[in-house]
Amino acid sequence: MSRQTAPRNTSLLRSSPCLSPLGVAINRALLGAVLALPVASLVQVQPAWAQSVVAQHDFAIAAGSLESALNSFAATTGVSVSYSPETVRGLQSPGVQGQLSADEALQRLLSGSGLQVTRQASGNYSLLPAPEAGSTLQLDAITITGAGLGEITEDTGSYTTGSTSTATGLPLSIRETPQSVSVITSQRMKDQNLTQLTDVVRQTPGLTLSQSGGNGGDSSGIYSRGFRVENYQIDGLQLLDSNYGSPAQSNDMVLYDRVEVIRGATGLTNGVGTPGATLNMIRKRPTAGFRSSVTVTGGSWDYRRTEADVSGSLTESGNVRGRLVGAYQENNSYVDRLGERKEVFYGVVEADLSADTLLTFGMDSQSDDYDGHARSGLPLFNNDGTRSDHDESDSAAAKWAYSNRSAVSAFAILEHNLTERWKAKLSLNNRRSEYDELSGYAGGNNGEAGADPASIVFYANRWKAKPVQNSFDLNLAGSFDLFGLEHDAIVGYSRQKTDYNTPAYTWWRDPVTGDFPVIDNIYTWNGKVPTKPDLQAYGRIDYEEEQGAAYGSTRLRLSEDLSLILGARFIDWENTIKNEYYDGTPNDGSRRSETGVVTPFAGLVYDLNDIWSVYGSYTSIFKPQSNKTLTGAYIDPLEGFGYEVGSKAAFFDERLNVGVALYQIEQDNLAVSLGDGQLAPDGSQAYRAESGTKTRGFEVEVTGEVAIDWQLSASFSRNIVQDADGNKLNTNIAQNTVKLFTTYVLRSIGNGLTIGGGINWQSEIYSDGVGPARNQRFTQDDYAVVDVMARYPITEQLSATLNLNNLLDEEYYTSSSSSYFGEPRNASLGLRMEF
Template structure:
């Protein structure tokens, strides 16, 4: 229970309510005129971990980096929090929307949101590490499922940039994205929201939470959403259905049981994982409208996932607590692919473009358990913190394998791309060609501690010992030899070390070392698997916190090294069991710095701003990932004008990125460059009554035209659009 919930319980039955405004807590008496309130102000109200209801663009604490409940300033690693208020202000309804606004992250979007060609990068590396309430989600060959998460379920998104082997074990050194679910509220809170916008965007949300008994020891919350929208891209249509329910029970004053489930259904027609070709057959630039679709009319994407979870927390003493978390995720995805990205069109006839087609589908199930004991202890006259835990994730699925890209007796040629409506050629035959059995397991013990050397100097030390294994059995329905691929890593240690020194009550200096590893499926010339990718991160910086942690500032300088990157040997060398040989290349390095400010600049003024720079090079000093911007600047801010009517909130922001480019593009193998650009957004919110408010969002106000990807095909960023929403709270 955080401070806000405690205050709610304190006021229960008094007829009083409260509202937070900046560093002021307004306790109000009921009035016959809802807009004329008598109030008492309480200053110095600090934030907790929960962001809902605070109106803030930052959070008071996070455990994603170290498993220890530390403030952002106390954490020796770059931490950003996208809060509930920030998501509502910008109408960020899916994870990919949040990532585009988050500090230090870039999206290389090659297709419709949720497609596997929309890659997220941090510090030069793909982001593959996703958590929900601190529990890791295994990759399972389909990490783009995470991008489709609907934000109506979540209180906040915590992002740790850099390697996170302590909390993940397996992954890449770019970042970890942790989605934190909403929790039941101590008092009855309900709301209904409706929104409409460009391209037939329609969305409805319902959120009800509160106590189920008079004592408040049993609480629940139910959240639901439905969305139907088209797109600036022709023919595309998407439907979403979301449900979330959770119950909390205080079994004793020291024991809390939580359990619930959530379900999300995302279905899209005329779905494409790419845009149209960038170049014509003669090497000239192809000219497309932003609305032109690369999708075949029979292509679709269906993604459904359901989670059941339970958590038992027990206070062992006043200083120590045990926590057991169980989780079972069932994913179901089915995509029939058809997108016009092959070849290059003849500018005179429109011939020369081909469809890439295929299908992939599976129903992976992941079971997770995490048990930890956390608390604090005294040593040499100072208080220290520690956590020790065990975790296990098991993922499995059995599915059919389907053909991809080429099919006997089916022509993938489009007669004229300029008059194409997505119908020709028709859907190819997609019979199952194999049976795949997949299993992935990760088991680990972990521990971390914060040792206070002095009142101003803290050491944070931790380690995780990982066991990982993966089995993929493929039985082919034709004469192709069956395969049984097995990989295993045992006793891999991923250490963590950090130091934080408080210069004064606001400013700190920090340094940290982090690590992570990722097994690979590529083989060397002898047929053995390439050693796991190994990532190490070194980071130094300074952080500051003001107004009881309601404003956070951060500066980070970092270097990340990655070894054992699998590189295809040229010319191709076959290996036993199929495929071609790879070699391990070490020395990939990214260096950069990040600046961030988030939270309350003054009463009624919230802001989130960041600047990031990173340069990725291989061992020879050549630049890598040039399709990802080296520099990004992101800003969004709101201010409430309380003297205007009932209190008008206005906001705006800009996202700028430096140029990106890709070499060897088109028939003439030239460089294609998207120059630097900026996208401007505006918003306004007005409380019509105490319960009813209206919010207007204008995105890409200047209607900037730009490509989100420079490799292979043209995919345009979203044009100017608007959304109008109404929210009734009761």
């Protein structure tokens, strides 16, 4: 079914012959200021049809995807091009350079595509598939249409996307989704060299990385709206391992087209989950036209990274397409003794089994090995209660400590168009992970009477397992007519199961005294003592978690301007843990299950006009918890409700999205940490359950193309978590954050210089109950980190990108629970060659 897209308003963005460069700059600045005002009545965008298709235009459109080329064509000419997204999917364009008319440029852009166009009476274009042999197609010269963004962000140059389904399962635009949505696109990741999931998190509106130790460990948590994020998805399939989900943070971004982030509870698409956020990583797909690239990057602390990407058709007809992606990285760190090695591989094939059936299958492999990896930072206080004095480079890790993680996934997706409006989709995924972590770190104050103020307690333990997860999802999605209006719906069933067994190790203690080892003076410690322990397992733990769910959601158009989104997920969940002891102690374990849990969702969206809408949504919260009390008992499942109201706007054919949201979350059994050093019997952090908690906050976000060649992402988030008596909770997470990053292409400089910069600011954080007597408060004041970048295309194929991070060399702690610093000033330089 063809989708006609509204013409993009370019008349406000392009320079007039009567305006000087200063005038153009002032116009653009004024436009940006107006767009930042969240008042619908102040923003009036009129359609622009003024450009003539016979006029000469200065084209500088590089070879790449046809969709991206058409978008650039529409931006250059001001002429609209309309087409069905399926028509151009996977097609490539040779690009076009020089002074040409719109007709001439369009012909060159479509060269080899097999597509034809017609010009409408208005001067705009319509893009059509080539006619079959023997048929005729009436053409009025040439026609082409500029369309809005689709789901795929690669080659669009955009900081936003045209469609997302992570929140409801329905393919909706950001404006149509009644929840807070942020997308980190392919272009954004390239601009800022965001190669790891934690890099993406630092730049995502509303997300905070609270890092008390090495990357991806259980003391490195991602937070949203005051709660730890535990919901991770890949291509919409949930990663199910609530026992130890932190390794998901090690995902490398070279595999993914984008990361979709839904803030708030997502019980409709996840079932079990916290009300913080869901991070959905969407894999890259093959392209029909041949393309390949190699990127080599070097930077501070011996950072070396190489990426390779090749894609194209595997048959002459183009009905089978493939893609291979690989990356290798080595680096040291600003932290002493810490080093990393990373290997990534991804292969995927798409096959058109028929005109209505698409089969996609592939596999990806990632390994991430750290030497000198610390589970925690150094203590913030000396044993006498005075503040410790550590440098940014000081490490809590022993020289022999390590963390090795890997994951191999095999997946298959079968999609079949049952009719023009309904499609069935089957997704299968097998993920085999492995982690082996030998943790040795100086992390605790020495409570011995008369102990040297600089002495530190040393901890060592080991975690090792090979989790296997099998996932299955079958759904039916489409649209239907009722009462003269078109509505959307999806129904499906999904199942995930994760199981593994792991040796159970005890914390390393002195075999004579039974005490933890002690480092005499942390300020002269070199990480070599104590020597590597030979830890022996005392037993084995068998772990199994399984979740099955039937789900459905629908968007009912109550009128042309009012949509009601309803949905629910019906969940069966089970978690079984069996403990086997080698010394003859009777085996024990636990089994927890929840049957018939319903997580409903309701949302209402009302379009005020063609640009602005208002919305409200409600969803429930249900999350079995792996957090334990001091006695080792599991905390009851987290339960509650989330409410959100707001306003959204989409400008310039949805290339610029604006959102304002207010929310409240009410829940019981919230797991609240008892503080550093308060441990459950198995050595994990101990928690208490807090009921009657409330979280309130609001968020403002502007993301996308403010003007031609100007991309922007700007946000402000405020969040307050309180218990039933109004006392603050989770004070170790910033209440207020501001995140800004923007790029602009200076076409007048050489081949076109892209410059960019941004700032991340957060308010103060603090933790009580720290220090040797557990009676002190540590505060990290508010701080800001400034990043800048520049990219220059040396030739049509070769470009160079320079990134400078923490330009002002701000010194700050990444949490308020240990002495672990953020990265000081650093730089990277990358060269990208496209073939």
